[in-house]
Amino acid sequence: MARKSEPGSQPRPGPEDNEDETLVLARVAAGEAEAFRGLVDRHLPTVLAVARRMLRDDAEAEDVAQETLLRLWRNAAGLELGPHGVRPWLRRVASNLCIDRVRARRNTVVVEAVPEESAPAAQVRQLSERDLGVRVDAALKALPERQRLALTLFHYEGMSQIEVGEAMGISDEAVESLLARARRALKGALKDEWRELMPDGEA
Missing domain, CATH: 1.10.1740.10 (RNA polymerase sigma factor, region 2, helix turn helix motif)
Structure with a gap:
């Protein structure tokens, strides 16, 4: 039937x-x-x-x-x-x-x-954060497309693994695999910055 x-x-x-x-x-x-x-x-x-x-x-x-x-x-x-x-x-x-x-x-x-007039310390912090953002964007762009998409949806958009799977048309297990591979690749590319980027317990 x-x-x-x-x-x-x-x-x-x-x-x-x-x-x-x-x-x-x-x-x-x-x-x-x-x-x-x-x-x-x-x-x-x-x-x-x-x-x-x-x-x-x-x-x-x-x-x-x-x-x-x-x-x-x-x-x-x-x-x-x-x-x-x-x-x-x-x-x-x-x-x-x-x-x-x-x-x-x-x-x-x-x-x-960003304020119009920043104190020197704030300017240094902004430059540091901007530099970190550039490195993160470069590392993300270097990922395979499906890994980049899964990581972006999960970490930046706050979707659950199930929601990411629905958006991408793949299973929850496939999402978990993509996230694991993407994190390993980013961890290798960013090294010292990695602990600042990942939530506690995921570094």
């Missing part, structure tokens, strides 16, 4: 869906707006859910969803679909766009928090 999906859930695409999406994507690449609308209807709820979970802001989430689907339209000709169709690609693009916005928020807060 076929198992029914729970109300509101998005079923994972099967091989038939992937084959269908390959054909639809070819039509999108040829400029067929109707085919594109079909993909939007199918995947917009998933993209919005990822963006809302990461940004916790409906307006920003809608902007990210629009940009993600626009990139699908522009890049349809060059996409090669895996066994789960276009959804993993959409998740990855939406997640990266969200990370860019999260980083922009943090940078804005830092800039606004």
Whole structure:
């Protein structure tokens, strides 16, 4: 007996869906707006859910969803679909766009928090913190994409491992593995700064 999906859930695409999406994507690449609308209807709820979970802001989430689907339209000709169709690609693009916005928020807060006239000691501290931030950003960028995404969602966005897995479309065990590898890589890259970055018990 076929198992029914729970109300509101998005079923994972099967091989038939992937084959269908390959054909639809070819039509999108040829400029067929109707085919594109079909993909939007199918995947917009998933993209919005990822963006809302990461940004916790409906307006920003809608902007990210629009940009993600626009990139699908522009890049349809060059996409090669895996066994789960276009959804993993959409998740990855939406997640990266969200990370860019999260980083922009943090940078804005830092800039606004710096006083116009600082005492020498405060200036030294600001330069030190800025230098640390540059080194951390460089170390994060050097990580493989999936490790960087998992670490950013878990530590900077405060998501649980389960929530990170839902956002990335992977299991809780896979998230745990990505986090462990990312922490080892960062610990090796940052050395002395590592204890300042990780919460107690994770260093």
